[in-house]
Amino acid sequence: MSASHTSVASFNQQLLQFLESSPTAYHATGSLLAILLDAGFERLYEGDAWQLQPGKRYVLTRNDSSLIAFVYGAGNLTEQGIRMVGAHTDSPCLKVKPRPELLRMGYAQLGVEVYGGALLAPWFDRDLSMAGKVSFRNRSGKLQHALINVKKPVVTIPSLAIHLDRGVNDNRSINAQRDIVPLWLQLPEGEDKAPAFRQQLLQQLQQEYPEVDAEEILDYEISLYDTQPPAIVGQREQFIASARLDNLLSCFIGLQALLQADGSQSTLLICTDHEEVGSASCCGAKGPLLQNFLERLLPENETRTRVIEQSMMISADNAHGIHPNFPDRHDENHGPLLNRGPVIKINANQRYASTSDGSALFRLLCQQVDVPVQNFVARTDMGCGSTIGPVIASEVGVRTLDVGVPTFAMHSIRELAGTQDGWYLYRVMGAFYAYSGSLTSQLLGEQR
Structure with missing residues (x-):
């Protein structure tokens, strides 16, 4: 993928349209669903019997506010696993x-x-x-x-x-x-x-x-x-100002990357509601939505466990960019800058699900698509937010990495992100979805 200005500009214009059409989690899910159906995804209903087939693409919703989109790849699931990306549809x-x-x-x-x-x-x-x-x-x-x-x-x-x-x-x-x-x-x-x-x-x-x-x-x-619409702002148009960047930006990035998946690997996008209030609902990450889907995809317990072992989830949720007026609120070596690439989010107490092997794989993918990468670690004397990453890791048992685009004014009625970073993360997500071979062998390396 070429990172030309025209491509970045087109990506961001589509992002602005998506943000404006998605004032609530319900509307965001509706927007995602409409795009996926238009791209040829077949809609599933949880109350129906399913007969999922390799080579096809599926989408389902729950509560009209959460969504799973799945590309059933041609490869062997027990050998290749599923490349998963997760985000959330709700905002404060x-x-x-x-x-x-x-x-x-x-x-x-x-x-x-x-x-x-x-x-x-x-x-x-x-x-x-x-x-x-x-x-x-x-x-x-x-x-x-x-x-x-x-x-x-x-x-x-x-x-x-x-x-x-x-x-x-x-x-x-x-x-x-x-x-x-x-x-x-x-x-x-x-x-x-x-x-x-x-x-x-x-x-x-x-x-x-x-x-x-x-x-x-x-x-x-x-x-x-x-009602103020999203906009590209700044003297050199380097920033995106909008409501609900946390976390519709990640939903849009995951969607666009999934639409580019060629079907050789099995790939999945899950966007859940109620993350901002703890994810404890039937349509939240603590609910059984993803687990239910995997059980219906793979009814036999041993096979499902083997597939999860070969799989990986990237949880995408915005990160705190270092604010030029308040640099002291960041650890001096871990303050991400806007327009300098996606951020790996790390917390020793597992408020983020990142581990060193998952981070290493993400860095490798960034190198392959020539995308810069940054770290975020909260100050040791300050509390740390969390994401759906640890929730899904503990509920499903899939290896999970927390990443995000650096932003200012998180949880404000109008947040700010860099115009380059969404595009950067989209390219890495595309590489993740397209990554061939066993993720486990890469994650565990010679220990295997």
Whole structure:
């Protein structure tokens, strides 16, 4: 693959389109699914009987928010294993509560709950819209579900003026229950009841799906998001600014690499929901999604164990780039720079699943495609985040390596990455998917 500017630019433009079309984990999964189906992947449903065949490509979803895509290679699975890449579809955000309507001083507001470890300050003074999944009863009395996306700005969280909080720039604390309450609308004088939120969702549903005979919204999972579109920024256009780079960037990279797989090896992409809140759900990495798939692919226990032994998972999740204003927050020898290549994430206490043999293989792949590579190790006196890597390693038993693209402002409403790094990781992922021969022999070397 040639790393020409045209190729990198095209890759990034497709990334921006994917980010903008994916305001929630549901929409991200829908975007991934649509691309895979358009590329010829056959959709599987977990409630059906399967007859998986070598040479074919498959995709399945769970909860509409998690996805597995699988290229069933021609090679012997017990000899070659499966090359797996994992990422997650969810991002920290604000989610609308079940009974959100609030009325204060003639203003209708919406109660929200913080999802995941969101950086709250950047949510103020933004033009926010809402999107998500609604469940409704149609006029025939049947339960149906649909994704909606309002797209236009409909709520905002205005800051308190500095004149009323003179110390705000010195020591600001944000109370998630009191301070992060979006402003929805102002009632006409004399009215004293806020509109029903579910009725507004019903109107939105009917607008997006005029053919659907919806009568009542029964429940919903609605998230707020910033309407400012993703962009290439910087004097020399070296950065990507967007919401949900953590971790839709990795989902997109894994997708693009999988689409280039030639079918000689068996390759798999899994993108799970709920990583930001611990992955403990039916569609999270702690759930049985991947294990269920492998059991149906390989029903016999001994064969499945042998295949897992030959397999490897690369868990892709963004890494903390060293911030030029706060270099002291990094270990002095392990501060990744933007546009300097993907990052191997290492933690002695297994908050990341990386081991030296997996890291060595990744470095070898980077050398083969002429991609620079970096390390991230947290300061010894600071805590360390985690990923789906250790979860899948412990649940499935597959050797796992944690890598990612360096970013700034992780968990902010708008994050920043380098324009080169996604392309770099895509090239390495492509080499990983195409790697021929036994991964175990490479990982274990002469010890074998």
